[in-house]
Amino acid sequence: xxxxxxxxxxxKDYPKDEISLSSQLLIRAGFVDKVTxxxxxxxxxxxxxxxxxxxxxxxxxxxxxxQEILMPALVPKQNWEKTGRxxxxxxxxxxxxxxxxxxxxxxxxxxxxAPLAKKFxxxxxxxxxxxYQIQTKFRNEIRAKSGVLRTREFLMKDLYSFHxxxxxxxxxxxxxxxxxWKIFTRCGIRDKTxxxxxxxxxxxxxxxxxxxxxxxxxxxxxxxxNCLVGLNREILNGEFxxxxxxxxxxxxxxxxEVGNIFKLGTKYTEPFDLSFIDKKGDKKMVVxxxxxxxxxxxxxxxxxxxxxxxxxxxxxEVAPFKxxxxxxxxxxxxxxxxxxxLVKEGxxxxxxxxxxxxxxxxxxxxxxxxxxxxxxxxxxxxKIELKRRxxxxxxxxxxxxxxKTLRG
Amino acid sequence: xxxxxxxxxxxKDYPKDEISLSSQLLIRAGFVDKVTxxxxxxxxxxxxxxxxxxxxxxxxxxxxxxQEILMPALVPKQNWEKTGRxxxxxxxxxxxxxxxxxxxxxxxxxxxxAPLAKKFxxxxxxxxxxxYQIQTKFRNEIRAKSGVLRTREFLMKDLYSFHxxxxxxxxxxxxxxxxxWKIFTRCGIRDKTxxxxxxxxxxxxxxxxxxxxxxxxxxxxxxxxNCLVGLNREILNGEFxxxxxxxxxxxxxxxxEVGNIFKLGTKYTEPFDLSFIDKKGDKKMVVxxxxxxxxxxxxxxxxxxxxxxxxxxxxxEVAPFKxxxxxxxxxxxxxxxxxxxLVKEGxxxxxxxxxxxxxxxxxxxxxxxxxxxxxxxxxxxxKIELKRRxxxxxxxxxxxxxxKTLRG
Numbered sequence: 001x002x003x004x005x006x007x008x009x010x011x012k013d014y015p016k017d018e019i020s021l022s023s024q025l026l027i028r029a030g031f032v033d034k035v036t037x038x039x040x041x042x043x044x045x046x047x048x049x050x051x052x053x054x055x056x057x058x059x060x061x062x063x064x065x066x067q068e069i070l071m072p073a074l075v076p077k078q079n080w081e082k083t084g085r086x087x088x089x090x091x092x093x094x095x096x097x098x099x100x101x102x103x104x105x106x107x108x109x110x111x112x113x114a115p116l117a118k119k120f121x122x123x124x125x126x127x128x129x130x131x132y133q134i135q136t137k138f139r140n141e142i143r144a145k146s147g148v149l150r151t152r153e154f155l156m157k158d159l160y161s162f163h164x165x166x167x168x169x170x171x172x173x174x175x176x177x178x179x180x181w182k183i184f185t186r187c188g189i190r191d192k193t194x195x196x197x198x199x200x201x202x203x204x205x206x207x208x209x210x211x212x213x214x215x216x217x218x219x220x221x222x223x224x225x226n227c228l229v230g231l232n233r234e235i236l237n238g239e240f241x242x243x244x245x246x247x248x249x250x251x252x253x254x255x256x257e258v259g260n261i262f263k264l265g266t267k268y269t270e271p272f273d274l275s276f277i278d279k280k281g282d283k284k285m286v287v288x289x290x291x292x293x294x295x296x297x298x299x300x301x302x303x304x305x306x307x308x309x310x311x312x313x314x315x316x317e318v319a320p321f322k323x324x325x326x327x328x329x330x331x332x333x334x335x336x337x338x339x340x341x342l343v344k345e346g347x348x349x350x351x352x353x354x355x356x357x358x359x360x361x362x363x364x365x366x367x368x369x370x371x372x373x374x375x376x377x378x379x380x381x382x383k384i385e386l387k388r389r390x391x392x393x394x395x396x397x398x399x400x401x402x403x404k405t406l407r408g
Numbered sequence: 409x410x411x412x413x414x415x416x417x418x419x420k421d422y423p424k425d426e427i428s429l430s431s432q433l434l435i436r437a438g439f440v441d442k443v444t445x446x447x448x449x450x451x452x453x454x455x456x457x458x459x460x461x462x463x464x465x466x467x468x469x470x471x472x473x474x475q476e477i478l479m480p481a482l483v484p485k486q487n488w489e490k491t492g493r494x495x496x497x498x499x500x501x502x503x504x505x506x507x508x509x510x511x512x513x514x515x516x517x518x519x520x521x522a523p524l525a526k527k528f529x530x531x532x533x534x535x536x537x538x539x540y541q542i543q544t545k546f547r548n549e550i551r552a553k554s555g556v557l558r559t560r561e562f563l564m565k566d567l568y569s570f571h572x573x574x575x576x577x578x579x580x581x582x583x584x585x586x587x588x589w590k591i592f593t594r595c596g597i598r599d600k601t602x603x604x605x606x607x608x609x610x611x612x613x614x615x616x617x618x619x620x621x622x623x624x625x626x627x628x629x630x631x632x633x634n635c636l637v638g639l640n641r642e643i644l645n646g647e648f649x650x651x652x653x654x655x656x657x658x659x660x661x662x663x664x665e666v667g668n669i670f671k672l673g674t675k676y677t678e679p680f681d682l683s684f685i686d687k688k689g690d691k692k693m694v695v696x697x698x699x700x701x702x703x704x705x706x707x708x709x710x711x712x713x714x715x716x717x718x719x720x721x722x723x724x725e726v727a728p729f730k731x732x733x734x735x736x737x738x739x740x741x742x743x744x745x746x747x748x749x750l751v752k753e754g755x756x757x758x759x760x761x762x763x764x765x766x767x768x769x770x771x772x773x774x775x776x777x778x779x780x781x782x783x784x785x786x787x788x789x790x791k792i793e794l795k796r797r798x799x800x801x802x803x804x805x806x807x808x809x810x811x812k813t814l815r816g
Binding site: 005006007009033035036037039040041042043044047050065067068069070071072073074075076090093094095097098099101105112116119120129131136138140141142152153 | 413414415417441443444445447448449450451452455458473475476477478479480481482483484498501502503505506507509513520524527528537539544546548549550560561
């Protein structure tokens with residue numbers, strides 16, 4: 001993509017009410033546009049990052065046998081009434097249509113996925129089943145001041161699993177923990193992310209959050225100094241032992257929740273009478289688990305963790321482009337050739353072909369934070385200068401060597 | 409994908425209030441699930457078709473230089489007030505948040521894209537610009553009874569173009585007509601789709617719809633017998649000449665609108681003061697066009713057009729899978745081999761490995777309508793039987809010949 005044609009402009013200013021650094025930078029670097037508090041438009045750079053995160057999530061969800069569907073945001077009032085959440089769910093946006101029909105905009109989808117699963121599950125042979133979607137969620141947040149970390153409309157991956165018994169749920173729950181670690185590793189935030197014990201409701205003593213350490217986080221986690229497992233504040237009341245290693249020493253960290261997993265048991269299967277016939281011919285309730293990842297929030301968390309004072313340093317797998325090609329004065333023809341070759345070879349490259357000074361181009365490249373910066377100039381002759389965004393070192397490569405590096 | 413593992417069950421019944429054949433079939437064949445009137449869940453088959461349509465649309469939009477973004481559904485009240493549509497837009501779902509902030513759920517996005525473009529457009533050098541999204545729209549429809557052809561929540565591609573003058577808009581408008589024909593050709597409905605003149609508002613005499621002929625359509629178009637251009641009812645009042653060829657003889661057809669293009673002029677740029685500085689240094693208003701395609705509706709239109717009394721006959725490029733492999737009794741091992749080979753070669757194949765009779769499998773294959781049916785049985789020995797869904801002929805192929813056919 002040529003920068004001169006791209007709908008992306010870096011900005012010197014940003015909305016004054018953005019208090020999180022990631023959101024300030026995402027706006028300044030042209031990844032998102034703020035519509036109003038808690039509501040954003042994804043611009044081409046931001047959409048590319050979100051699509052890459054979504055691709056990673058899909059691959060890891062499909063690998064654990066989950067199947068993708070797409071549920072609507074208009075969830076009828078009677079579905080919420082069945083579970084009692086029409087009255088109690090504060091974050092629900094409620095609306096009424098011309099036919100007086102009422103809906104709650106899906107803030108989570110247990111109320112739709114349980115009756116859907118009921119149409120397909122009859123016998124133990126139909127279990128286990130795992131369904132997920134990457135879909136737009138709505139939450140009527142009182143305050144939305146942490147930029148893309150807490151929004152009123154956001155992209156979420158929500159997975160729901162259905163099992164014949166708790167043992168099978170437990171096994172799948174552990175599989176999902178492993179899949180989540182793969183996702184957070186590929187997104188480059190594994191080292192800063194902690195599995196955190198949270199309260200579990202009536203069915204299970206604990207649920208779990210994946211919390212990524214960042215100053216902009218609205219949560220506080222208590223990190224066990226012994227085993228690095230986190231505890232959130234609500235379960236720390238009274239009980240001062242780490243649920244994993246029994247340790248008693250903690251470090252307090254500010255963090256943002258990037259994932260959340262929960263053993264729901266029969267909480268949502270009972271209201272919808274989601275049952276099955278077991279091997280003996282008896283009717284039993286289906287046991288459920290749910291597993292969320294905030295996709296657009298994840299972009300924010302990655303942004304919080306991977307930047308310096310010049311701008312972003314995107315991890316390779318989620319960067320909006322693989323390479324950022326800059327042509328300096330007098331080398332335009334050579335740069336055009338390199339660009340054409342990279343495009344031909346399928347390398348995602350942003351080509352800064354604009355009439356700007358070298359200095360301005362370098363500053364913007366650092367702000368946008370694409371991992372591989374390529375410079376073609378009269379000085380480099382036939383070679384291309386490669387600099388990784390996360391390093392100060394530069395190297396001169398032939399175009400063959402460059403292709404090998406970028407493909408690898 | 410193995411059918412035994414897939415979240416897809418064909419059904420013998422369908423909701424009694426579904427009056428369109430496409431929606432009855434889409435529900436029976438397990439493509440969509442009906443949540444309530446005008447609100448559907450996409451199941452794996454349906455999501456696959458919608459993703460394929462979206463891919464075609466993206467390719468053709470990118471080919472005319474349009475750039476993808478993603479705008480939110482929560483459009484603030486003040487944006488609608490600027491254009492006067494808060495009061496007048498009947499189909500708008502209106503809602504209020506805890507902070508008393510009001511939103512209209514995006515039924516179309518002029519009110520967001522114009523102020524967004526304003527942040528990027530200053531000079532004639534920033535024009536033309538074309539932005540699109542594939543995004544969920546909401547419409548507060550009084551009646552929603554035509555299944556997926558008219559829903560309250562649906563996936564739409566909406567493109568907005570920005571120009572320095574009418575001449576440039578006219579050129580781009582014609583480019584989009586050509587791009588739309590490519591899209592409808594690839595979706596297999598070109599022959600049944602007619603460019604239809606509709607009223608154009610204050611800026612332009614006509615707008616245009618793309619209308620696909622089907623009995624389930626809610627529209628009536630007047631098809632010029634001479635040039636096959638359509639006219640919708642609103643522009644026929646009084647004037648009985650075809651705007652293209654001046655012909656006076658028409659045939660009335662029932663049809664569904666799959667696309668709609670409109671020269672907006674300055675209707676939405678003036679309220680947001682979206683202007684630019686021209687070559688002479690004068691301030692001028694930006695001229696706008698908008699271009700929609702209902703993505704989920706398009707699936708319905710394709711379904712209406714491509715079926716027989718046994719089920720769907722999906723066009724190759726939008727079929728949920730490329731091949732439907734059926735193993736008959738005694739040939740399971742051979743079928744497993746063929747399946748493994750197809751998967752390895754990247755052919756999207758649905759493998760019916762369930763313990764059902766041959767007859768049941770064939771009936772379901774016809775209902776689902778994947779274009780290439782493959783049968784492996786004791787009778788076929790080393791060969792594989794191939795039958796196209798749109799033909800009665802069968803052929804026996806070696807696995808090499810089969811791969812060549814399916815790849816081509």
